[in-house]
Amino acid sequence: MSTLRVAIVDDEAPARALLREYLAAEDGVEVVAECANGFEAVRAVEELHPDVLLLDVQMPRLSGFDVLELVERDVAVVFVTAYDAYAVRAFEVQAVDYLLKPVAPERLGQALARARQRLGRPRQVASAALQAAAAPQAGTATRLIVREGGRVEILPLEAVDVIESQDDCVVVRSGARRIRKTSTLNDLAAQLDPARFVRVHRCFLLNVARLSRLELYARDSRLAVLADGSKIPVSRTGYARLRAVIGSDW
16 A cells, blocks of 8 residues: 555644544555645645645645645645535535545544545546636636746736736736736636626736726727727727726726
């Protein structure tokens, strides 16, 4: 039996200590990381390559689902939480198991056995689809979680000017910064409040608070001029969406 490499992720030290105690009694299990927050969890997955994440859901700043949105490596996930409300969403992101606190040792052993069975099997859903499922639900996002190099950053929506589709990702424009994010424009548009972010073109989502004016570019198209002077195209359909939000005086 190969050794199962496990990372524990929970913001509460007693919860981590209890899981470590239970894991010490399991044969063929090695704890390779003990993470007190989601930032440490993302780093641990990238650097230590655990087979399994024992992942809490509700943690400060980055939730368990935020972690999964950022993780780009295949890892089996067992959610360990005090709340049953996230169970359906957990299995949408193909969690191996969902354990409610306080966790019984026997129940943890069952979850690890399921994780062993999962190892070596390809995911049934592509990584991008899993990240989309882990992202905030429709219209509820209050921030964007982005990565620059090895650094994870929480970007408030107020700081976002435009989100642009590029190849297999999007580029989030915030002032002079250009930050790539693994997502599609469709997925992000679904997460964001449509009264604040409008799909003005097939390749652009505009923060309407950044709109300075509209310029006629051709018969059926316009340019949106942002507060910083930059311009993005507005299609005929995008213009209709924009007018529905900001009124017909533009």
